[in-house]
Amino acid sequence: MNWSRVVRWARRKSLWVVHYNTGGCNGCDIEILDLLTPRYDVERLGILREASPRHADVLLCTGPVTRQSRDRLRRIYEQIPAPRWVVAVGSCSCSGGVFYGSYNLMGGIDQVLPVDMYVPGCPCRPEAIIEGLLGLVEKIE
Amino acid sequence: MKSEAIVAALRQACPGVNVTSRSGLLGETFVVLPLQCLRHAVRLLFEQFGVRHLSTITAQDVGDNIELLYHFWAGEGLTLRTMLPKSEAHIDTITDLVTGASFYEREAAEMLGVVFDGHPDPRPLLLPEDWTGGAPLRSNETDPTAAGPTHLEQQAISEPEVQVTPGERMIIPIGPQHPLLKEPLSYLLTVEGERVVDSSLRIGYVHRGIERLCQQRNYVQNTYLLERICGICSHIHTTTYCQGVEALLGLQVPPRAHYLRALMCELERIHSHLLVLGVLAENIGFTTIFMYAWRDREIVLDIMEELSGGRVSHAATVIGGVQFDLDQQHARSILTRLDDFEKQMETLRNVIYHERSFQMRTRDLGYLSMEQVQDYCVVGPMARASGVDVDLRRDAPYAAYRDLHLRVVTAHGGDVWARTQVRVEEVFESLHLCRQLVEQMPGGPVTVRAPRRVPAGEVVSRTEAPRGELIYYIRSDGSDKPARVKVRTPTITSLMSLFDQLRDISIADVPAVIGGMDLCIACADR
Numbered sequence: 030m031n032w033s034r035v036v037r038w039a040r041r042k043s044l045w046v047v048h049y050n051t052g053g054c055n056g057c058d059i060e061i062l063d064l065l066t067p068r069y070d071v072e073r074l075g076i077l078r079e080a081s082p083r084h085a086d087v088l089l090c091t092g093p094v095t096r097q098s099r100d101r102l103r104r105i106y107e108q109i110p111a112p113r114w115v116v117a118v119g120s121c122s123c124s125g126g127v128f129y130g131s132y133n134l135m136g137g138i139d140q141v142l143p144v145d146m147y148v149p150g151c152p153c154r155p156e157a158i159i160e161g162l163l164g165l166v167e168k169i170e
Numbered sequence: 171m172k173s174e175a176i177v178a179a180l181r182q183a184c185p186g187v188n189v190t191s192r193s194g195l196l197g198e199t200f201v202v203l204p205l206q207c208l209r210h211a212v213r214l215l216f217e218q219f220g221v222r223h224l225s226t227i228t229a230q231d232v233g234d235n236i237e238l239l240y241h242f243w244a245g246e247g248l249t250l251r252t253m254l255p256k257s258e259a260h261i262d263t264i265t266d267l268v269t270g271a272s273f274y275e276r277e278a279a280e281m282l283g284v285v286f287d288g289h290p291d292p293r294p295l296l297l298p299e300d301w302t303g304g305a306p307l308r309s310n311e312t313d314p315t316a317a318g319p320t321h322l323e324q325q326a327i328s329e330p331e332v333q334v335t336p337g338e339r340m341i342i343p344i345g346p347q348h349p350l351l352k353e354p355l356s357y358l359l360t361v362e363g364e365r366v367v368d369s370s371l372r373i374g375y376v377h378r379g380i381e382r383l384c385q386q387r388n389y390v391q392n393t394y395l396l397e398r399i400c401g402i403c404s405h406i407h408t409t410t411y412c413q414g415v416e417a418l419l420g421l422q423v424p425p426r427a428h429y430l431r432a433l434m435c436e437l438e439r440i441h442s443h444l445l446v447l448g449v450l451a452e453n454i455g456f457t458t459i460f461m462y463a464w465r466d467r468e469i470v471l472d473i474m475e476e477l478s479g480g481r482v483s484h485a486a487t488v489i490g491g492v493q494f495d496l497d498q499q500h501a502r503s504i505l506t507r508l509d510d511f512e513k514q515m516e517t518l519r520n521v522i523y524h525e526r527s528f529q530m531r532t533r534d535l536g537y538l539s540m541e542q543v544q545d546y547c548v549v550g551p552m553a554r555a556s557g558v559d560v561d562l563r564r565d566a567p568y569a570a571y572r573d574l575h576l577r578v579v580t581a582h583g584g585d586v587w588a589r590t591q592v593r594v595e596e597v598f599e600s601l602h603l604c605r606q607l608v609e610q611m612p613g614g615p616v617t618v619r620a621p622r623r624v625p626a627g628e629v630v631s632r633t634e635a636p637r638g639e640l641i642y643y644i645r646s647d648g649s650d651k652p653a654r655v656k657v658r659t660p661t662i663t664s665l666m667s668l669f670d671q672l673r674d675i676s677i678a679d680v681p682a683v684i685g686g687m688d689l690c691i692a693c694a695d696r
Contacts, residue, residue: 047347049347049354050352050353050354050375050376050692051375051376052375052376052377053376053401053692054398054399054400054401054404054692055352055353055400055402055690055692056398056401056402056482058353058401059401059445059482060481060482062352062464063464066448066460066461066464066465066468067461067464067465068465068468080348080349081349082347092376093378095298095374095375095376095377095378096298096300096301097297097298097374097375097377098346098354098375098376101346101347101354101375121398127394127395127398128378128379128380128383128395128398130383130386131378131379131380131382131383132303132306132379133297133298133306133377133378134379151398151483152401152481152482152483154481
């Protein structure tokens with residue numbers, strides 16, 4: 030039995046996600062929360078929102094990185110056990126978006142962490158976030 | 171008029187000094203006072219006129235001076251204006267008179283470099299601890315962006331670990347990432363056993379410097395920037411801003427646009443109230459109500475999406491009107507779906523009102539008396555749940571609210587349960603308003619052409635957001651970019667009352683209190 034294949038299969042079917050708002054407007058955050066509710070229900074795809082980074086595989090970030098949240102973001106990322114992936118949800122977490130040029134911003138998530146999947150949109154529709162997560166699953170495979 | 175009486179009393183109380191007043195746009199009265207008179211004037215407002223609601227303090231850079239504007243609400247807008255030299259920007263605090271001035275003074279201190287003598291807690295409010303870039307809203311200061319990032323490795327993270335001190339007291343940090351928070355903020359709870367004895371709060375994790383960005387962009391661009399202050403109440407932000415700019419331009423908005431704006435406002439209120447009901451239910455472990463509330467909310471989001479094209483950000487209001495129109499068939503379809511929604515909402519109300527465990531978790535929690543609400547200048551459903559009968563839709567009607575029949579919902583419990591009741595009833599009230607709006611909607615155009623340049627002037631624009639009074643101060647210097655945009659969102663008032671709400675409760679009840687407050691940190695931090 031090839032154990033690495035089993036592990037990969039398990040990972041693909043149970044993506045556990047921790048969500049952190051690094052400076053966003055709430056728009057993408059409520060859409061992420063919407064994913065858990067009856068209409069979108071990502072649990073059917075094995076995707077579960079986790080409270081603690083130590084239980085998670087994926088860090089779902091929304092918003093541009095502010096100076097104040099930069100170190101906290103790093104810290105949360107370091108608490109996630111490897112292998113770990115980062116998804117940037119929303120235009121401002123991809124590039125800074127509408128807030129580009131502000132004194133308190135570091136830019137997008139990729140200024141601080143390596144990003145595996147970008148989901149643009151301001152705010153992202155829940156369908157787009159699901160597509161992004163499924164794209165990540167394919168990438169993991 | 172009340173403000174005339176107040177100005178006359180101020181003149182009498184400060185003899186020998188020049189007190190001038192003029193009435194501005196949108197019914198706001200501006201009173202100019204010398205610096206030494208200010209505290210006296212604030213005290214007079216309280217003692218003689220019972221004016222206790224300080225909406226916010228705007229600080230702005232006007233060349234060699236810094237100007238402070240104290241916006242009061244006395245049944246009508248009243249702004250006290252005073253000037254202090256930039257070289258010696260000192261002023262006495264008014265927090266001993268108005269407890270609710272605390273956060274506004276802290277913000278003015280860090281953004282404009284004003285020192286408030288005697289302030290009990292002069293820490294920065296929104297800027298990071300390692301900030302070295304000077305006051306961001308002072309012009310001709312060095313460019314704040316030049317502060318540059320500090321190196322990650324050299325940085326100590328300031329959130330403390332769990333600490334146990336000899337007297338059996340323990341400090342528990344909550345946040346910035348925590349399951350009960352949808353957005354980052356950080357509390358430090360000091361507990362004795364299970365009892366919370368003290369708490370402190372740190373916000374600013376989502377401070378994006380929007381007020382400065384506004385000064386760098388033109389009026390049209392700002393509509394889209396300000397919409398992104400908050401994803402939950404995005405429409406009310408653009409509406410308040412556009413209402414202010416239209417007043418500066420002297421623009422008459424077509425009546426149909428007013429109705430469409432108000433329709434979106436009410437739909438947004440329904441969606442926001444359902445959202446917070448769900449979050450509160452989830453925080454106290456009642457996932458069924460969370461799922462019900464968020465499922466029903468989708469109906470409202472669908473209607474908003476069909477109207478404007480966006481589920482969360484709508485870009486509905488533009489300067490001069492709205493960007494979409496509604497035809498007969500669509501209006502009928504909206505009314506039918508609102509009927510369906512009302513049935514589902516009645517089921518939800520039954521579940522909430524008759525489920526004993528829900529009440530047991532929320533009664534007598536996070537209590538705020540009417541007195542405390544007025545001290546902290548709390549607004550919106552939080553204030554109405556403590557028996558304060560205030561609602562700007564009725565008190566200072568904007569958009570189409572003049573023509574509507576509106577019942578203001580109040581309760582007297584002052585606890586999380588009373589807030590829940592107020593929000594549930596307000597959803598029904600909003601449904602009632604939506605029907606009136608669709609049925610009475612006048613015909614005609616939905617937008618008029620607006621010039622790009624805005625004549626010099628200033629305006630204070632107030633509306634009732636889902637969480638309470640939202641106030642914008644906009645000053646124009648005659649160019650195509652505003653000279654100052656100040657935003658005070660309702661959440662910041664609730665945050666000031668947080669310490670009182672958390673005191674002496676069990677630590678297991680903290681999530682219920684926080685859920686019941688309906689915090690929107692993105693709004694508070696900007």
